[in-house]
Amino acid sequence: MKYVVTWRERPTASAAEYEAAQTRVREAFSRGRLPRSLTFHRFVARVGLGGYAVVETDEPADLQYLATAYEPASFTVEPVVDGLDAVVAQARGVG
Template identity: 45%
Template sequence: MKYVLIWRERPYGSAADAEAAQERVLEIMQLWQAPETVAIHHFLVRVGEYGGFAVIETDDLEALHQMTSTFAVFEFVVHPVIDVGSALAAEGAAVAWRQSMGAD
């Protein structure tokens, strides 16, 4: 299944706290590798902010949870997504079923 991950840095009390968090993220990212069961299709950072987006694919929700837990400095939102062709096919089937019910 495909997901879009959205993350942003958690709010901090001081500039020193934010700088320490940024240093820690850089330290972790130098050694971090995605779990083998997770394919990262896009890994993007919002310009001028500490956060971003990733398009990933996995059937291993434990690995996804491990990924987001590794970076405690960020808040994550995870959205399951499907390709537009699959969405259009599903919507077309729903419309056809509704039409088969006839008008009231």
């Protein structure tokens, strides 16, 4: 199943807290720390803070891990389907 993951960095009280949060996120996103079930198809950053990713996994609990491990950011996870698959499903539903 594919998901769109949206994240926004949480506000911090000081520059030191912001730097510590950035370090935690960089460490958590290092290759060896991400669950192997997660396949990142697209990963883009917003101008400003935060970003979006299209992630595929058969283990939704690993998305929960992702949201917990990267506590300096708030996450929204939404299931999605490919555009052409959506069109076919909608045509089936109408017919």
